[in-house]
Amino acid sequence: MATTDRHATTLALAHALSAAERGLAVIPLSRTKLPALRSPHHEDPRPTLCHGGCGRLGHGVHDATTDPRRIRELFAAAPWATGYGIACGLPPHHLIGIDLDTKSGTDASAALRELALRHLFTIPDTVVVITPSGGRHIWLAGPPDTVVPNSAGRLAPGIDVRGAGGYLVGPGSRTEHGLYSTAPGTAHLPPAHCPPALLRLLTPPPRTHQHAPAHRPADSSPAGHPDADPQRGQGLVQFVLAAHEGQRNTRLFWAACRAYENGIGETLAPQLADAALHVGLTEREALSTIASAARLTGPAHEPPSYGGHA
Structure with missing residues (x-):
């Protein structure tokens, strides 16, 4: 392994251990932003749904941990790793990632501002990670009883969401496109609570029955605003x-x-x-x-x- 790669791996491990101290579960990533460890089941004749129950390493986000010993074990098994991923949806933060893309030809930041205006919410001060392409990852904390799914472009063009089962590339990671870093003044912040109005947009609507009641629950629209039935x-x-x-x-x-x-x-x-x-x-x-x-x-x-x- 080249000296530069070894140095990147050492830095990635240090950043991963620091993230784990903040309660963020991590896994090693390769320069392609994919989990660095290959699935131990890749040669199995039939697909398996094992999420780590076999005890071996290589189950992607299901390997994510805050245990320093386990993190060192993961990085030792993947000495080519140059970054780390932070699992979303896990306690204590139940992290939600709002990915504002710059490569889609749309202004994702403007789209988020329009959503905020339409649904009357503001993004609180929180951790913001700058991607090599100039995009932004906004970190938000979700409630423990709500599962936020992953999505691409569902919220608005150019906005991807990382929730349960997904992960965010952690700041300090080096990929084939460059370095991920925290925006100035945000590194020390905890993930801020997701605004309720935004959380409603991020979660799938409940299935409704054919003969649903005419009136919505009292909290189905922002406090103080009219029901939109x-x-x-x-x-x-x-x-x-x-x-x-x-x-x-x-x-x-x-x-x-x-x-x-x-x-x-x-x-x-x-x-x-x-x-x-x-x-x-x-x-x-x-x-x-x-x-x-x-x-x-x-x-x-x-x-x-x-x-x-x-």
């Missing part, structure tokens, strides 16, 4: 009418998004526009905001979730 569109109109200066456009945008998401946008748009005019927006501002909401809430095609890394 299609039969209660007048609540959205009243929400706009209650806007004060400085929040008129935001309230109109939020209400229009809810209306279009529930299939009543075309019907309710004139009433929303009238309400916006009543609180002081111009006709041009109101129509532009409603049109923007209509574009952003067009039919979404969600790919199935999958395990993976970021």
